[in-house]
Amino acid sequence: MELVVFVLAAAMILVGAVGVIVRSNPVHAALSLILTLFGVAVMFVAQNAHFLAAVQVIVYAGAIVVLFLFVIMLLGVDRTEDISSEPFKVQRPLAAIVGVGVIGLVVAAVVSSRDAIGTRGEGLNVADVVGDGDTNIKQLARSVFGDYVVAFEVTSVLLVVAVVGTVLLTRRIKSAGKDS
């Protein structure tokens, strides 16, 4: 049963991921990305991580890809693009080399840590996780707001800085505004 779910979800993820790079229409590419994100959510459910699955759909599929689509529609780049011409001659071979390199690294990492993948991290109690739906979330909350609270807060500050920076950059200075 678990194998069937895995195969179906993996197929979803792969079809979506290939779709993102193969589709020439940006909106279709974004839709393929949603397929991938849903596949990952299914994987999370199969691993008993219901909360992560829900958050995956709410945040990634519900907010981030909506934002992508928004930008695509507002900028009016929602037409099929001609990708046959190439401004930088080196970028395709370079991309191929980097891609193969990353795949090699991932495979090497998986092979070298074969045994570690099956074992669970410290502080997690599988019996608790399976026992009651809410303990899953409680454990997650304890590690995010307890053990890793500094990293969590620093990340939130980073996001705020990014937002403020974007507003400042897009805001025209008053004198410059008069010239144009």
Next chain:
Amino acid sequence: MSALLALDPIAIGDLIWAPLLIILLKVVAIFALGLLVTMFMVWFERKAIAGMGNRIGPNKAGPWGLLQTLADGIKLFFKEDLLPDRADRFVFKLAPYLAFVPAFLVWSVIPLGGDFSDGKNGLVEWFGHTTRVQLADPPVGILLFMALSSVAVYGIMLAGWSSGSKYPLLGSVRASAQMVSYEAALGLSIATVLLMAGTLSTSGIVGNQSGFADWHVVSTGIVPFIIFMLAATAEMNRPPFDLVEAEQELVGGFNTEYSSIRFGLFFLAEFMNTVTMSGIIVTLFFGGPQGLFDIPVVPGAIEGTLWFIIKVLIFLYVYVWMRATLPRFRYDQLMDLGWKILIPASLGWFMLMAVLQLGRDEGWNRGVVGVIAAVVVAGCAALMSTAVRVSRANRDREGATF
């Protein structure tokens, strides 16, 4: 896999014919019920608005015009299905389902009945098997609702875009901006409820509200309920937040190019959303199937369903009432309300409730905690309104700077 089966107590243990049949029965019943209720809702809305506008409303098809929706639906089926020349074919066909399916799926997590008295926790006995009057009770129940409502944005957004036409695109950009903005306020007011309930599962949330004082509308203070109600209305694109289909400006909004049964699906999704959203409001704030008093004669298991129906009907009436009486918001008013009032208010109230809850858990002096928290919240509100006022004054002086 065990976690997938834990959605319903009936699925634990050997899956033999009887439990499988009961689950199948529940699926079919909830599907049929959803369609029937939506049909009734369309009729109810037309009839009630007609009454408020001093008209008669549908009265020809069936007794009191009850079958009018069925007649309209059959008519829609047989109309010509137009596909605009400049449409993106695949997405154009996909969009109605993206709007319709999430609206339907929300039904599966709403507790539609059940016996919550004496710690029975909503479990009922059917043919010697213990189960819930609810299709599924996943551990992340209410988050599933959030996820589905964020997926529903795609239906509207893609419908407008794929039509390949100007007005639908404008309508869909409006709609998705509105839905994404109000989802934040919606989520934050749900968070306040979760703080009180201490669980995400919908049956757990209902089980936590056993008396009137425990109903979350009372125990969270009335503010999250009001915010949820407003945000939910905007999320469903219902009046007074129906800028999406402002006829004077946008022809018919995102679904202008749709016809036949594809239009029917959008229409159905819209009304079904009204019903499911009322169900969610009742579940979150008004104790779901939990009653205020024992109804005599009616047995316990049916009593819950009866209470649930009564409460949902009240909210459906309120939504129809709002549609009949309130004028439409302007777009800047809509965004101001969402970003500058609802989101800060729900965030502030959430913090306030969290502090009070912490004070209760730690046994702090309630009066002191309450006063300090109130002062801090008032200070934040004053800062916020000052900031808004200053930036508005700056904008007036300099003109728009973006």
